[in-house]
Amino acid sequence: xxxxxxxxxxxxxxxxxxxxxxxxxxxxxxxxxxxxxxxxxxxxxxxxxxxxxxxxxxxxxxxxxxxxxxxxxxxxxxxxxxxxxxxxxxxxxxxxxxxxxxxxxxxxxxxxxxxxxxxxxxxxxxxxxxxxxxxxxxxxxxxxxxxxxxxxxxxxxxxxxxxxxxxxxxxxxxxxxxxx
Numbered sequence: 019x020x021x022x023x024x025x026x027x028x029x030x031x032x033x034x035x036x037x038x039x040x041x042x043x044x045x046x047x048x049x050x051x052x053x054x055x056x057x058x059x060x061x062x063x064x065x066x067x068x069x070x071x072x073x074x075x076x077x078x079x080x081x082x083x084x085x086x087x088x089x090x091x092x093x094x095x096x097x098x099x100x101x102x103x104x105x106x107x108x109x110x111x112x113x114x115x116x117x118x119x120x121x122x123x124x125x126x127x128x129x130x131x132x133x134x135x136x137x138x139x140x141x142x143x144x145x146x147x148x149x150x151x152x153x154x155x156x157x158x159x160x161x162x163x164x165x166x167x168x169x170x171x172x173x174x175x176x177x178x179x180x181x182x183x184x185x186x187x188x189x190x191x192x193x194x195x196x197x198x
Contacts, residue, residue: 108141
């Protein structure tokens, strides 16, 4: 948990005002993940321009999605998004917490806010994909009722890379109750 004076605020990212912070977090996340994929699995997935990456994922903003920013001490420390991929199915995308914010409750606060956003969007099932080396993230997802599942068609991960990813789903019975 964050210590005194270290509260985490998770809010919807403003379209214009937060664009730079979101792009910086996306770029940091994609660069970090690409480095780890190269180290762990000898897979080279160099990111392209973060603005193009944001634009390439449709539906991260209302009405069908939400883009959230996590702040601590008025500084952006995390980002995450949800987008609708079916009539009652949503997908969590680009959830990332800067290394300095890890282990302090930022990721849990962000994930809980994304789950709340899913319920507000009328999404009853949540899915996500995550790299195999992200062990702390796997633990967090499992603590919120996510279970492993086979790859799903709407994932942006190409089939030839599925062996390096884990796919999760949070069944509809868990969507409204997530905090333990």
